[in-house]
Amino acid sequence: MSKPAISIEGISKAYRLGMQSKPESFKTAAVDILRNPLKRLRKFNEDYSQGEDVFWALKDVSFEVDRGEVIGLIGRNGAGKSTLLKVLSRIVEPTGGQAIMRGRVSSLLEVGTGFHPELTGRENIFLNGAILGMKHTEIKKKFDQIVEFSEVGKFLDTQVKRYSSGMYVRLAFSVAAHLDPEIMIVDEVLAVGDQAFQQKCLGKMSDVMRQGRTILFVSHSMDAIASLCTTVVHVKKGTVQHKVGVEEGIRAYLDEAAAGDNLPLKDKPRTTRLADHKPIFHDLQVRTEAGNSVMIPVGTKVGFDVTMRDFDDVPGNLTLGIGLNNSRGQRVALFHTEYHKGLTFRGAKEMTMSCEVPSLPLAPASYTIDLVLADGYNIIEKVERAAQVEVVFNDVLGTGKVPNGKQSTLVLPCSWNN
């Protein structure tokens, strides 16, 4: 068994608040130096573990990445993902712990680092390549591939400052994509460029992956994570749980991302017409073909089980609606007891309503679920973002491709003729 490509043991990173962003003024520093000349030199050795104005961006992070593994780092903004990538890229130094990288590392935290607007595309390819750690001969060898991939061939001798932002990004990514590292660290850089180029980048990443390279990848796009990664590490407030499968990781992330921090449904915020009433919506289970899951392959069967409690005191003929919203907050589907089945029901002590959708034709993206209990047109209780689900790629069209959530809301079959 070979050694893991990356071994991370107890990595921590502390920032002194107020220190990391604001350099001291010369005046205070000069006064300090005059008062105590040796103190300043010692300051660089200061130990961060004490004091309250310290922020731990990472705390005791440990995991291993095997060779050839493509690992996704997921977590909310500010969870510490980027800090971890910076530590592993040797940009910032950890406060404690150690990490061992086995192999040539290249990190891509920003596309086009070191690009100079005054230089031409051609010149920037060489400059950026050198900054990313390529040898001159290596860049020369791959030059044509880089140009071809970037699609800016015609403008190669134009100054980069005259490029459109799309061209700039394409060229920058192309250079980085032709690095030949054993370990690749990629921050959310794929979220740039137009849709077609993003697809191309993902394709390139898959190529790199197939060559058995180790990739550490940060993304907020669960679609990208699900299609590229083999394992996931969920970063949460500077700590990580152990490595998990993609599905489990995404679920943990979505649970965290959904409204209240990982609250069970009964504790989630809701709007209600009944004053001082106990919460009615108690639990929501999403069933997929693979069992209970938050990942639904495009065009497959899905079921929702809604458990409600303590509403026997609610009068009238009630209806239940399950709404799905896309990431822009638009309602894309509604499954409703009355509309779909002509069903109204009476309040009860406890009741579980099950809804079966034979095939969900939504495009790959994340969707949130709203639950609405109503009496005619009057809402009795409503929970927004009761859960979040991820519709993931599935080859329903038989072509190996489906439009994604940015291109289309629905994935519908059709025939083409010419």
Place this chain on the structure above:
Amino acid sequence: MSQASMSVSVSNPPVSAAVSPVEPAFQETVIRPKKGWIGIDFREIVSRRELLFFLVWRDVKVKYKQAIFGAAWAIVVPLVSVVIYSLVGHFAGFAKNTVRAGEAAQTIPYPVYIYAGLLPWLFLQQAINGGGLSLVNNQALLTKIYLPRLFIPTAMIGSALVDMFMSTLVFSGMLALYYFNTGFTPSWQVVFVPFLVVLLIVAAMGTSYLLSALTVMFRDLRFIIPFITQLGIWLTAVAFPQTIFGEHRVWLALNPFAGIIQGFRSAILGVPWEPLQLASSIVFCSLLFVFGLFYFKRVERRFADIA
């Protein structure tokens, strides 16, 4: 080498029996907090030397790309300065002081005298201004990628060297012109110039390393550095002969750069050497280099946190 002083160590792990024989020896990089004074990773510097070249090339290229006169500015600036300081010297009456004594006695044309000191000085000024501000001007290279950070100020020195080379060509042309018109010949001691250039580079590196690291910590230096180098032209006796200080010029030994500038004049023009100043420059600049380098390495680990 102790672990504490060298925390990013690169080594090829020995292939032992426990490791499968087909496994290639991966380069191993250990990342952990560094303590104390940090050594310099020469292997890394050698393996990434091309990057240094590209950074120099970038700076040179960008500097002249948009200018209408392009690289001609590297020539115009010293020429115009020589003309101005010569006129000042002429009207203020310093110009008469420059006579080479001894066997090869001859009057040194004043503009040549000025240029001989200006040539190293303009390099120093450009290297220190550029090098000192190099880190704050290249934040993306500090915060978005890892590279040997020493390259960033070093590249500015490389770029200043390119300009000095151009300026040297102009100076050579000027010497040729004076040779044909007045018969003035440079001193044989010009063979010592390479030694002085090394000293000059050492001085520029030490100063740039120290100032660039300090500028990351104290942004006020962005304004102070150009101001000091501006003053330096007077404090280092660049714009006029040292002789105007008379007996007081012994104090110039306190200025680590004065000895180098005067050394250039002595070597090229044959004016008397100033052994005290030169010795002081050698000692000061070597210390500055060592201290600047180690200070840079010591605070380097915090650059990305602060920048």
